[in-house]
Amino acid sequence: MGKDSKMVTARDEHAEEESMSDVDYEALKGDEETDDDDDEAGDDETTEDGQSGDRVGDSEDAEDEEAACRENEELPGEGGGRNGFRNPHAGDTSDELDNDNMMSEAGSYPGALTLEEDIGEVLAGKVKRRRTLGKRDRQRARKSSWEDLLGMNDADWDDESDDDDWSPISALKLRPHWFCINCTMPNSENLQLCSKCGENVKSDILSRGHLSSPLDPARSPSSTEPTANHELSKDSSPGSLGTSSACSSDHTTETSKSGKTVLGFDERMLLHYEQTHMKSHPHPERPDRLRVIIAGLTAEGLYPGRCVSLPAREVTRSELEKVHSEAHVDAVEVTCNKDLSYFTTDTYANKDSSLAARLAAGICADLAKAIVHGEAQNGFALVRPPGHHAEEVNVMGFCLHNNAGVAAKAAQAAGAKKVLIVDWDVHHGNGTQDIFDDDPTVLYVSLHRHEGGTFYPGTGAATEVGVGNGEGSSVNIPWMCSGIGDNDYIYAFLHIVLPIAKQFAPDMTIISAGFDAARGDPLGGCEVTPSGYAHMTSLLSSLSGGKMLVVLEGGYNLRSISASATAVIKVLLGDNPGPLPDNLQPTEAGALSMFDVFAVQSQYWPCLQIPLFVQHLARISSRGHRKELLLGELDQQLESSPSEQVGQPIGTPSCLG
Incomplete structure (x- = not known):
């Protein structure tokens, strides 16, 4: 792929780990x-x-x-x-x-x-x-x-x-x-409710997902009970969902030929886990993330039920090597010989992790092919380990193989000429950008915390636009701080993501759906709600004829990811997320974060028109000279193109039609 290869090695479980106490x-x-x-x-x-x-x-x-x-x-x-x-x-x-x-x-x-x-x-x-x-x-x-x-x-x-x-x-x-099952935070023994998220020490969240009561398990609302083969047990082992193995394959008779929403899942992906007795704190990327989403979907009658299943298969080596180097693939595969290995301090693998990673990538590839071929309208890949941090040659950030990257290549092999990847995980998808930064046929759009490069992984500045033939095919919307919420994301969708995506005209849309920007996430620090995720999904469904694949990435508050994933899947099934607010405006931090994106990306996407509201905030908030110069250059464009007035409802940009 034209880049310097770097061998990725996994550290043995007995290797000495450095901690904060070792810092000089x-x-x-x-x-x-x-x-x-x-x-x-x-x-x-x-x-x-x-x-x-x-x-x-x-x-x-x-x-x-x-x-x-x-x-x-x-x-x-x-x-x-x-x-x-x-x-x-x-x-x-x-x-x-x-x-x-x-x-x-x-x-x-x-x-x-x-x-x-x-x-x-x-x-x-x-x-x-x-x-x-x-x-x-x-x-x-x-x-x-x-x-x-x-x-x-x-x-x-x-x-x-x-x-x-x-x-x-x-x-x-x-x-x-005790450690909270919902957010993994430690609590004193005398507390009954988590001091961080309010979850009960005896929470039954793994039985009913977001529908369970966080305060008192006995008060969880009643609903249609799941079938016996799909009951979830919170006492199940790391590799068990507490279900019959039929969960991943029994409902394939209708399968995607019905043209409906297809869900890809295999409980063998639960075998990827870090042994908690070896750490002082549970790892946030844990099997319960999949269990709780399945529990919520089952409690609401969505899966099995309204969604249909896709049989899982392992990705082939040739499919992986379309996005990863040979050394990368070898490094992941060799971990099957050890009980526990580490690529970085936080990116672990046990003897079953390579299998789980192959299944995750294989599910994404098959879902993408089914959608492009018209056998399904859309799909949700309920997979782990996540993938958007996995670069061509590097394993990092909890990610082994780049699932969205594999799906994009599979979609193109199936006939999609242009693929859009929208990544709303709170962390920048450095791996996905690395793989496609010189490819003009894949447009990568990421909304993430950046904070001047101090927020993990440090990449994703507004000025990172792609290289070579791919210049302009990377669109980064970097938030300058925490606390970003629904209004900021939806405003960015209406005025940056959708205009660019419409001009790009993709044949297939892939969402790297990390739910760690959700309110309550222990790592994300943002304020996006399930309704916000539902609206973003609905807005993207207008692209590529509705051919859309949602791939699970991050998200570490179980209640948040269960509610958010359920909201997204309901939109895929055709449910209406409701109207957007009439007077939708971003926060000042959100508007200022978007200002640089408008300034940079307008060189590559003529459809972009900086809203007067953002211009106004940038002008009154800027004490420096740089923004004033940029505003001066944009003034002629603003005067020649009508836009909304400050304080008035935003509506839809004219370039969306």
Whole structure:
């Protein structure tokens, strides 16, 4: 595929793992002066993987972006910050942000955090976000895991002066506790409800999905009971759904020939799991993610029932090598010889993971072919491990094979000339972009938290537009902070995603559907609701003649992913998500995040017209010179093309017809 190959190796389960306690804090302090010199020189940094790193923000706009972030964290609802919960001991000054905003899907990412000079402040969660990070800081930050950050974010803090030698992970082991089945957060033994998500310690969420009561399992609403072959047991083993094996194949007689919604699933994908006794915290990417979605669909009578099943098969090596290098495929396959292996601190594989990954990719490939051939109108790939972080040669971010990439290639082999991939996972799909960044026949659109490159995986800036013949085929909508919700996403869909997609005119649409931007997710920190996901799905259904495949990616709050996946599948089945609000406007942080996208992508997509509402916010919020120059260049375009007035209903852009 024309790129330098890099052998991917998995570490043995007995290999020594580095943690936050291994970081040389004094060395970090000594690095700051050198890093500041590098920042002033303006030299591009290089990551340890040898790729050019993104500059972290513009100093001219730093004050405005931080102000917008602070405003967004004060949104109504569950509160600001990751998961809607504030750290009561976080600093109040503008340059000290809640460490909750730093949580990432895998934790080992460049420039995730910079430690304060006082280790006591570090352990109290007062981690300072820096707009430009030095190479050595980024390398040290990559060694920390999501487990380290969860310990720093979610331990019970106090303000005692003897906190200087306190270790969050060790503290969790010193007192009795239980881990929430819904969000995996630790709780004191004397609590009956999770302090983070409110889930009951005896939750029956794996039996009824989002329909179960979070407060009292006995109060779960009654509905049509699932058939005996599809009852779910929350006491089932990691490789069992508590169902008959018929769950993945018995309903294929109607199959996709009916032209309806097809669901791809195989319970052998539940065999991919990390042994929890080897870690101090359950891994967020766990088999319960699939169990709870099946439970919710079964409780609502959608599957089995209104959805039909597709028999699962393993992807072939030749299909994988259309998106991955030979070394990548070999590295995943060799893990079947070990009980537990690690590609990164957070990306694990057991002896069954390679099988699960082959099944996930194979299901996606077959669903894509069935939809292109007209045997199904649309489909949902209920698969794991996820895939959008898996690059051509790198396994990372919980992802082994790139399922959406395999599906796109399968769709093209089946006759789809142009494929649109829309990725609404809260993390940028660096793997999918890496695979298709030089391919003009695949348009990749991603909406994700970016925060100047400090949010995992650090890629996905608005200026990343593709390379070579594929320049303009990558569209990144990077949010500048947490707290982004329905209005921001839907506004971006109406004014960026849909106009570009309509001009591209795809033959097939694939959604990389990570539900970690959902309200309550322990890693995402955003505020998207099931209704928001339903509306985004409905808007995309107008493209490619309705030929659409939804592929599950991330999402780690079980109640959120069950409700969100069910809402999406209802839209695929033809249910109406309801009307959009009459006066839909984004937050200031959302509008400012979109401004740079308009400025960059209008060079490649003439249909884009920056809304006056976004222009107005950009003008009054910008103290720097850069946005003023861009606005001046866009003024003529705005004056010659009618658009909505500030404060009036938005409606549909004229280029959508």
